[in-house]
Amino acid sequence: MTTYEGKLCSSILKEHFGDVVKQVGDTLFNYGSQDLRFLVVLTKLPLSQVKKSLCVLIKFGIVFHEKKPKGTMYTLNSGAIIMMLRYSRFIHMVKSNTGDEAEIMLEEILKQGYELASKVIIKTHERIFVRTNEEPAFPDLVKQFELLTKNEYIMRCTASDEKGICAGEKPDYSMPKLELPAFPKLARGEEADAGDKGVYWRVNFDRFIQDTRDQLVVNMVNDQIDELAGDLMRQLLILSYQRTAGWSDSLNPVPLTEIREQVKKNSGNPQLCSYVDQYLRIIGEDFSYNNDTQNIIRRVGESSGGQYSINIQEAFSQLADATLTNIIMERFGSKAARLFSIVLINPHIQIEKIQSMMLVDPKDAKRLTFALLKENYIQMEEIKETAAALATSSHYLFYVNKNNVVKMQMEYCYQAIYNMSQRRTHEATVNKRVTDKYLRMQVIKNNLKASGAGDEQINEIDEMMTTVEYEEVERVNTKIKVLSGAEIKIEETLFILSMYLRYH
Incomplete structure (x- = not known):
């Protein structure tokens, strides 16, 4: 740590x-x-x-x-603390996949750590009613909760207020039989048995991490080739996980016939169905280095038209390479990024070889090499050689200790997120008076609108703040949004690097 x-x-x-x-x-x-x-x-x-x-x-x-x-x-x-940075990403994922009601349910469980299904459904009902002034049907809310369990976003846990979550428990997604007539009574504050006493639910973070990991792999293929290739990668991942454990380095092979059937059934792109073979070959060629063992998709065997396997370990190795190269480009420029890539692909390389491969002035190559060496992005090893006349000469070979560079960059990510959180807190504290005043005005205006007040009364409330104060509130909100957006981007970089270390 x-x-x-x-x-x-x-x-x-x-x-x-x-x-x-x-x-x-x-x-x-x-x-x-x-x-x-x-x-x-x-x-x-x-x-x-x-x-x-x-x-x-x-x-x-x-x-x-x-x-x-x-x-x-x-x-x-x-x-588990660092995981809290990803809560907003997880909530957005659930909203996109299962809807607004499931999003609220996930928020409630995240707030409580673990909770009864009946309490989560009642709180969701209350929040939707406050937001829309319409009462959602309890059977629909129960179906949304069941959908969360079906997608394995939440899981049962053996817990109590005294003992907390039991670590190492086997995932259990079975729903108890809920008594629907009890929910209206519970919503009114009356005593009732919903049929789930002692059955607590918590968030299955492992499922969210796997889905985020898979989405990054799909995005990588999208960016490198096109959306059709990304869609094919998504369908291949779905088929692979039906026969492979979630955290395997390399997924079990899938026959080409099954891939075609899956694409035809679930892909909304008829064009992709015609070019499955070509896209599989293109993905394998575009994401490979010098030999076939470093492809993220490999063809193994010839039965059923050939079988294809995804190498998740290699995918995150290449994602980490691209991330580190982009960081070096931002810090030192494009020439330094090219030099880093050369040393990364050709470990234990002499500086003369680097100069010839970079096709730049030798002085620039030396300067950039020692700049990266000073910042620990590349390392140097001295090889001594003894000649016949007992004279010794030394050769200096450059290489990348990738694990150490990734750990170093993760520390920079922690530092950046910490600094931004401190700055965000500072902005909120320094401007607390004007932001609190603005919030109080908004509450008063909403209450007046709800009571049917006229435009004159509402305009009088608006005049309680000066133009300078409105501009100050806008400036603070803009700064906080920019800082929050930057945190999300850096957290994504942190996630890629942590996934690389997990597989290596």
Whole structure:
């Protein structure tokens, strides 16, 4: 765990849970696994506050507990904290795939850590009624909840307020039989049994990560070739996962006949059906280096017209290469990016060979080589050679330690996201007075409109703020939107690099 990863985790905990929970999380991050007694000593907080903080962290899967002879040890899962940066991406994914009602349900489960299906449906009903002033039908909401379980976006967990989520449990997506007549009573605040007592649900983050991973692979093919190739890759991924574990490095082969049937059945593009073979060959050729073992799609066997296998490990290796090359291009220019690509593809290469392959002035090649060497993007190895007369000469070979470069760049990502979150908080704090005033005015205007007030009254409320104050609110909102958008982009880069490390 790195310095800026710890700072970012601390910032996220403070933003979502407050200072006390942040202090407990910081202690577990800095000192590793601890029991309750040492946590009280290290944090210098009252026992009751430490217990409540641990309950909150356990409920959201951020802390795991394990019983040992000396007592119960608590361990922080920093990955679960970083995962909170991706909540907006997951919510948008559910909205796109299953609809607005399912989006609200996912938000409610994310807010609570885990929750009963009946409570999630009631809260969704209330929020939709407040937003649209129309009551959605409870059977429809139950179907939306079942759709979330069918797509494996949420899963059952054995949990209680005291114990929290049980780690390592086997995924269970079976729905209990819900009693529909109980929901109107629960919505009115009356006592009723919905038939799901003790059955809690939590978000299946593994499913979301796999879908995000697959979408990145599809986008890569889209950008490199065209949308038809991306659609073919999507259909091939669907077929591959029917016969392969979700996190396999290389997916099991799929016969060409099945690929054609899948494309014909599910693709909305009749043109793709005619050119499946050609697109498979183009994808394999465009995403390969020097030999066939480095293709993201490989043909294996000749039965059923040939079988095709996707190499997810190689796909993320190439995505990481492209990401690192683009970063170097932004920092050092296009020539440095070309030099990095040459060293990446040709490890342990001499500087004279680099100069000849780059086709630039030797002085520029040397300058850029040592600039990248200084920033640790490339590494140098000295090879000593002894001649017959006992004279020694040295050869300097350049190579890329890709794993170390990826880890270094991930630390830069943590630093950038942390800095932007701090800047966003600063902007909100400094301009709190004018933004609060603007929000109060909006609430008053909405209440007046709801009560049927005239335009004159509403205009009087608008005049409570000056033009300068309106411009200030607009400037602050624009800055915060820009910072939030940049965070999402950097988080995507962080995700690509973390996926590379997961497969390597």
